[in-house]
Amino acid sequence: GKNIIVIQFESLENHLIGNTYFGQEITPNINRLLESSIYFNNIYEQVRDGNSSDAELLFNTSIYPISNGSAFLRFGDNTYITLPKLLKKRGYTSVAIHGDNKEFWNRDRAFVALGFDNYISEDDFFDKSSCGMGILDKSLFSQSICEIKRLKEPFYLFVITLTSHMPFEINKELQYLDLPNKNVTTNYLQSIH
Numbered sequence: 001g002k003n004i005i006v007i008q009f010e011s012l013e014n015h016l017i018g019n020t021y022f023g024q025e026i027t028p029n030i031n032r033l034l035e036s037s038i039y040f041n042n043i044y045e046q047v048r049d050g051n052s053s054d055a056e057l058l059f060n061t062s063i064y065p066i067s068n069g070s071a072f073l074r075f076g077d078n079t080y081i082t083l084p085k086l087l088k089k090r091g092y093t094s095v096a097i098h099g100d101n102k103e104f105w106n107r108d109r110a111f112v113a114l115g116f117d118n119y120i121s122e123d124d125f126f127d128k129s130s131c132g133m134g135i136l137d138k139s140l141f142s143q144s145i146c147e148i149k150r151l152k153e154p155f156y157l158f159v160i161t162l163t164s165h166m167p168f169e170i171n172k173e174l175q176y177l178d179l180p181n182k183n184v185t186t187n188y189l190q191s192i193h
Contacts, residue, residue, distance in 0.1 A: 084115035099135025
């Protein structure tokens with residue numbers, strides 16, 4: 001009967017959590033969240049060609065991705081035993097939210113097949129501020145809070161971030177770390193921060 005909120009952080013490497021770089025905390029917000037969260041830190045990447053969508057499939061179905069191609073693209077309409085479907089039997093509403101094009105990785109069809117009652121994509125956002133590959137995480141979390149206020153309890157909210165996705169391009173005014181140089185590594189750290 002408890003609400004479940006899962007946040008899938010794009011490209012987040014476990015070794016950054018709780019660490020500092022040049023004396024600056026890399027993941028301060030995540031560190032604070034972990035004080036009252038369940039944290040699984042012994043995870044090994046199991047994705048294949050689907051990358052993020054493979055991670056979404058793994059988490060919501062407990063099955064491995066296919067060896068060639070993306071399961072969401074090749075088998076997006078398949079019937080799966082999933083977390084959203086199991087929770088629905090217990091009275092939950094399940095919502096997926098991602099600040100990307102709804103059709104990217106065939107999510108508009110795959111999330112229906114996974115049993116999500118609603119999928120909120122970038123088209124549905126009230127704040128479409130973007131950076132790098134898509135909607136800023138700040139806007140994503142603002143939208144998520146609005147959705148939480150509308151949801152009947154109990155609910156399962158599956159949130160997929162995008163700011164820390166390649167190519168790690170983040171606007172200057174959102175770069176809060178004071179780093180000695182600028183390269184792909186420091187750009188990555190800025191996007192994770």
